[in-house]
Amino acid sequence: MIKVFGVKKLLMLSLLSISIQTFSQNDLYKEWYRPRFHFSPSKNWCNDPNGLVYNKGTYHLFYQHNPFGNVWGHMTWAHAISKDLVHWTHQPIAIPEENGVMIFSGTCIVDKNNTGGFATQRGQIPLIAIYTGHTEGVNQSQHLAYSLDDGTTWTKYKNNPILDLHKKDFRDPKVFWYEPKQYWVMCLMFPVEHYVQFYSSKNLIDWKHLSDFGPVGDTSGVWECPDLTRVPVEGGKGEKKWLLQMSMNGSMQYFVGEFDGVKFVNENPTNKIYRPDYGPDYYAAICYNQLPNSVKPTAIGWLNNWYYANDIPTKPWKGTMSLPRTLSVKKVNGEWILIQQPLELLSKQRKLIFKDFKVGFVNQWKLPIPSQQQYELDFDIAINKGEKGGVKIAAGHGHEVEIGYDAEKKVLYLDRSKTANQSFSKSFAERNYFETSYIPTGPVKFRVFVDHSIVEVFADGGKRVFTAQFYPDENDTGIEIFSTCKRSTGSLACYLYELEPAW
Secondary structure (H helix, E strand, O other): OOOOHEEEEEEHHHHHHHHHHHHHHOOOOOOOOOOOOOOOOEEEEEEEEEEEEEEEOEEEEEEEEOOOOOOOOOOOEEEEEEEEOOOEEEEEEEOOOEEEEEEEEEEEEEEOOHHHHHHOOOOOOOOEEOOOOEEOOEEEEEEEEEEEOOOOOOOOOOOOOOOOEEEOOEEEEEEEEEEOOOOEEEEEEOOOOOEEEEHHHHHHOOOEEEEEOOOOOOOOOEEEEEEEEEEEOOOOOOOOEEEEEEOOOOOOEEEEEEOOOEEEEEEOOOOOOOEEEOOOOOEEEEEEEEEOOOOOOEEEOOOOOOOOHHHHOOOOOOOEEOEEEEEEEEEEOOOOEEEEEOOHHHHHHHHEEEEEEEOOOOOOEEOOOOOOOOEEEEEEEEEOOOOOEEEEEEEEEOOEEEEEOOOOOOEEEEEHHHHOOOOOOHHHHHHHEEEEOOOOOOOOEEEEEEEEEEEEEEHHOOOEEEEEEEEOOOOOOEEEEEOOOOOOOOOOEEEEEEEEOOO
């Protein structure tokens, strides 16, 4: 049954949000499994990031949230703000479920020229949210809400929906301003049919269909959460390309090409699938709108997987956001490859606690440091032909997550099959080993971010990324560099940084 919100209920929600904000800073964010430098809600369920927008020096994060429980349901936009994308402050609920219409994923933009006409006083600059209104089992259509106080309070447009094709599956609008044609562009997903539609509008209310893209690439699951963003070309002397990302069930894919304001043209081979992340727990990633020119395109994804999302053993919250990732592309062997790097500002959160260089490293080396649960480990390791090597994190009592390079199979891989707690979900236990092909030209370089129950791995300069959840026992805190080589691997360089909590 879907709950209906009246004025009294909305007031209670606002008070609840304010009390959660105060309580979370003082008493929460100390739970077992709780990430300390990733964003997570103080309590209850969250999934997709929504409405990522920068305005007046503030980064806004809206996200799918259930105000009433720690499983999926009653989808509502919750809200948090940050000055640096590291430290976050919870805000009152932004856009609540109401009259049987849930608030599904969408976009937020700054309408600085008041193209929608929602500003009522001189100097007001509206924030506009465009999202999918979802009526369970009946309809998905596109709705609009606006804020005249920089995102603190929101009003739903009285003539919603603004776009309704009377379909059960038609969702996840991404909206941005296309300067050459002086109009707004909206990307929308036809999930079952596996294509993206593009629309244009001068006023954010009346939308004209432009073109379609798809089906192509991975069509094994429903398509969701399109994100079209212009990103720089590494070494391109100002050149940029358009990056189209999307999600399907438990994974994501991307395309790179050109967009002329009407249609998107993919420039990569159509018979190959390109993944932004090769792990199991990176989904629904979208980029920030209207960032300053000095800031690289920056994306945040949801760290979970629909196959077991409701079952993960975390409380009083479920769901975490990824580290913010800056994006660019590079032409490699005739293909456009996405490059992702963790936010540079994270370096201000870290303190070097250990470094070492080993020549002739063989077999296994347990780092001689106290137990660690939140850290960045950067290491380069040479792997002989036919052997493998890497790192075991959360190691102890026969438990570990293994991350490495297998030179015989020519793959980078992540293996969480030996982690302590997997019994909460059969689907989780069945999804434990992940790999992608790779042939290095020298030592294999890893950047590994570990945050209690989250690991994000950036390898090959950010061209290959793995993200995974894992649930260790209390004493599973060791870090071991390993190699199966019977003779010298040549070298090992290792840096370990402790990361301060952001909460």
